[in-house]
Amino acid sequence: MIPNHIKIGNAGKILSQYISENNFSKIGFLADNNSIKYCLNRILENHDFDCHTITIEDGEENKNLSSCEKVWKELIDLKFDRNSLLINIGGGVICDLGGFVASTFMRGIDFINIPTTLLSQVDASVGGKLGVDFQNLKNIIGIFREPNCVIVDTIFLESLSKRELRSGFAEVIKHCLIRDRVMFDKISKNDWDDNDWDEIVQHSINIKSEVVSNDLKESGLRKILNFGHTIGHAIETTYLDKKNKFLHGEAIVIGMICESFISYQHKKIDKDDLEKITKYILKVYYLPKLGFFDTIIKNTYHDKKNISQNIRSSLLEGIGSCDYDITIEPDLINESLEYYNQRCDE
CATH class of the missing domain: 3.40.50.1970 (Rossmann fold)
Structure with missing residues (x-):
């Protein structure tokens, strides 16, 4: 509501x-x-x-x-x-x-x-x-x-450019992935910019409002809204001073691919769901391969969700469900970045 x-x-x-x-x-x-x-x-x-x-x-x-x-x-x-x-x-x-x-x-x-x-x-x-x-x-x-x-x-x-609109659509995808599989299936059948924006915006506001109302200060459930952001923010920060810097949503969708891969490695989602997520995001977004893996991993340590220098993330438990406060290892982040680069080649 x-x-x-x-x-x-x-x-x-x-x-x-x-x-x-x-x-x-x-x-x-x-x-x-x-x-x-x-x-x-x-x-x-x-x-x-x-x-x-x-x-x-x-x-x-x-x-x-x-x-x-x-x-x-x-x-x-x-x-x-x-x-x-x-x-x-x-x-x-x-x-x-x-x-x-x-x-x-x-x-x-x-x-x-x-x-x-x-x-x-x-x-x-x-x-x-x-x-x-x-x-x-x-x-x-x-x-x-x-x-x-x-x-x-x-x-x-x-008034927005296609790139800006597409960047914002990242959060729409995220809300579906963490809370509403039916809506994810619906948007993934359409061209991303052929949606009813009034419906899309209201749906996303409903999801975020429901989550936030149960956890105003982000001590528990609200952390699922950070899905894609542990690695996504680190990517965005790494590229802030680069010529080819990312818009926020662009970095976040890469983060969602990487954190979906980590969810799969943690046996929280199956290969079919990983494939659906990866294929859909790469169909909507045209993004380059990443470099600077060491810097990206270093920047994940600055994430506000971390405790005692452990990298904490929110991971999917299937499309439409999400868990939080999951410790992830730097080596697995590196693997997820390699996975993203490999899928960019396809």
Whole structure:
């Protein structure tokens, strides 16, 4: 069941109603150039309220404390107070960073997230995880806090490139693999971009909401949402400073292939399921082989799920089911990376 604070529909109308029902001293939008160009005007047309716009550069490389300092300074200069509202409109970088900024400014002001990418609508919109990267480590500084409101409008997906849309689809695949075999079978029969996005987004939000509601602070069941992310994040981090860096979803689907292979090696899934997962992902995504295996494995040790320097991962127990806190060995990670490279050749 979707939580009450998550609204799906026309973003402009929902936002206008929310603002009219509250008495905010100041209202500000945090956006990057893309969301200003493609999304913000669509929200503001025919809606009349005074607001300020704060802009930061787009891209994961700007999800850092320097960007936070810039926004905090502008909030101070604009004389925002505890009765002010910050509206974050953009992808996961904007929503994560903006929520973190709002939650720490004056010990917390109200904020709304309006996710505009598929990735942020099906993933960052639910769960209250906020944070920034530090010293090349993803989301290593952060907190848990739900936005006062999340507004999801799939019309914004029209502004995305195929590559961005495909990247977001990674989280849709993940939700099916960990929780809904029937839906995985359904999406794998269609062309990936020939889906009903309203149905897809609502389905993913439902799955993530159900998991999160049972484990708000990620002490147990919620860890299954990290399937594909132990190795995927390590790949993404390894390639951050490379010319051919990966988008988040691209790294995560490689992580899902690798962690499905490890699930098979742990005798948690059978060969048919491994084959279905691998073939489907490689049909949807056109990704290169990997190098830098040693660095990728080294980066898995920075994963927040690890305990006592043991690498912990979430592994499938068949398509549609997942277990968590499974210790995996570095040698098996290496084997899984080799498996991915080998399948890329086919």
